[in-house]
Amino acid sequence: MIIIISLLAGVIFGFGILTSGMANPAKVQNFFDVAGTWDPSLAFVMGGALLITTPGYYLILKMNKPLLAEKFNLSTNKKIDSTLIIGSIIFGIGWGITGYCPGAVLPAVGTGNHSALLFCVAMATGMMAARLIRSRTL
Amino acid sequence: MTSFTPIQSLLGGMLIGTAVIILMAFLGRIAGSSGIIGSLLPPKLANDKSWRIAFLIGLLIAAFLLDTVADYSAVIQNITTEPMLIIGGLLVGIGVTLSSGCTSGHGICGLARLSPRSIAATLTFMASTAVTVFIAKHLIGQ
Numbered sequence: 216m217i218i219i220i221s222l223l224a225g226v227i228f229g230f231g232i233l234t235s236g237m238a239n240p241a242k243v244q245n246f247f248d249v250a251g252t253w254d255p256s257l258a259f260v261m262g263g264a265l266l267i268t269t270p271g272y273y274l275i276l277k278m279n280k281p282l283l284a285e286k287f288n289l290s291t292n293k294k295i296d297s298t299l300i301i302g303s304i305i306f307g308i309g310w311g312i313t314g315y316c317p318g319a320v321l322p323a324v325g326t327g328n329h330s331a332l333l334f335c336v337a338m339a340t341g342m343m344a345a346r347l348i349r350s351r352t353l
Numbered sequence: 354m355t356s357f358t359p360i361q362s363l364l365g366g367m368l369i370g371t372a373v374i375i376l377m378a379f380l381g382r383i384a385g386s387s388g389i390i391g392s393l394l395p396p397k398l399a400n401d402k403s404w405r406i407a408f409l410i411g412l413l414i415a416a417f418l419l420d421t422v423a424d425y426s427a428v429i430q431n432i433t434t435e436p437m438l439i440i441g442g443l444l445v446g447i448g449v450t451l452s453s454g455c456t457s458g459h460g461i462c463g464l465a466r467l468s469p470r471s472i473a474a475t476l477t478f479m480a481s482t483a484v485t486v487f488i489a490k491h492l493i494g495q
Contacts, residue, residue: 225411235365263366302451307481309444318386341446
């Protein structure tokens with residue numbers, strides 16, 4: 216049952232990514248290009264997602280536990296440290312160069328797009344490298 | 354040029370939000386894409402792999418389903434060269450691992466529950482992306 220629900224969530228998430236324009240690097244680039252060919256559409260993607268998620272989370276997190284699991288897995292870390300900020304800056308540079316972010320690229324790979332696949336392989340390599348370094352330094 | 358699509362983008366965003374609350378209501382999990390992908394990669398794999406793999410398969414088959422069921426194919430316009438896709442991909446992979454989240458984990462799930470870390474991360478990567486796009490398009494001129 217957990218597998219089916221999770222698969223369904225992935226499909227719905229993917230539908231949202233593909234129909235909203237999030238998977239289109241040109242649209243992402245234009246969203247950030249306020250000084251040029253600005254296309255504010257992606258503000259509506261985030262707005263639409265938060266419109267559902269904010270009240271949804273509020274109500275769900277009032278339950279004692281999730282419907283199919285023992286507990287809610289939420290980060291309790293509240294510390295804003297340099298790792299968080301430096302990581303976010305590096306992520307933004309990559310997102311700005313390519314127009315792909317991790318959640319948007321997999322549905323794009325599913326369309327058979329080669330650029331998305333190439334980005335995805337590089338991203339996975341970057342993740343492994345960072346995780347390897349992290350596991351050795353901590 | 355891309356055209357302004359407020360209604361379609363809003364509805365797409367609401368679909369994303371729906372997926373996010375399904376994952377929390379049933380599994381008690383944050384729909385953070387980078388975390389779900391990263392935890393399936395070496396050196397240390399998560400113990401609960403099955404729901405993560407199922408979610409990622411869902412993301413991958415979405416385009417096929419949308420095409421067959423609704424006859425809709427998403428427009429994907431690449432903006433850069435292959436070497437830059439590799440460099441950008443590496444940067445995204447390293448960045449989201451350090452910041453423990455991306456557009457979905459921090460930008461949607463974190464903001465929805467007003468996590469201070471996620472607010473800081475989202476403001477930072479949005480600003481960083483905007484600066485990068487400005488440099489790439491207007492100063493270097495892609």
